[in-house]
Amino acid sequence: MPGEILTEVRILIKSDADVVTARQQARSVATQLGFSGSDLTIIATAISEMARNIVSYTGMGEIILGPTHHGTKQGILMIARDEGPGIPNVAKAMQDGYSTGNSLGLGLPGTKRLMDEFDIVSEMGKGTTVTMKKWKR
């Protein structure tokens, strides 16, 4: 691995300005991890959606970005975490067109389509954690 080994980056999300910061950071971390072209846009867009969910539904949370690997595959790990009210029905929230807030209801299923791996854990009253991975091609 050339250059410095990148450790994780944490971004506190509490306002719409942080959404912009989060997607810029995501682009920068992904570039450092060797992503390029449309993958950078995809990663930045996914982070934008997740950061937006945090702002719209819970008010505060964090995004964690860092390297990940599986065997010889190298990629980026992205975690969006909040301690909000939780999602009552995760299966339903993952369906296209479903939304409880003021979004189009494309956020979660749409973002899943952008990613290689997508996992969501939500507990009522405790919060939601979305874990996503994108592998380098």
Add this chain to the structure above:
Amino acid sequence: MEVPILKQGDYLIASIQAALTDEDLLKLRDELAERVGKYRSRGVIVDVTVLDVMDSFASRTLTATAHMLRLRGAETVIVGIQPEVAFAMVQLGLTLEGVTTMLDLEEGLAFLNRQIKTKQGAKRAR
């Protein structure tokens, strides 16, 4: 970051210069709705060439803006969506339904010129 809005003849051109927060986007929508009345504009071009991300909020706000401006009597064209941005938008299911999009500013202006000619022609025929 505020978006400069230029008046050029019958048109308004909003040229986005940097990444926008949600608040900036809503401000742009309101400014355009107001200025279309102030300058009696027939067409609006929103140039998004520099945007490297178009997420659900940006798409929804731009769609609402175009529909609002149509209700105010002006045609809106979104120009400059980059190929990677278009790719990510489609994956997300964002299609800017009912909004005219054109490749770049030049195409946007040409489109508005044609639209307005057609409208004037229809008026004369009545």
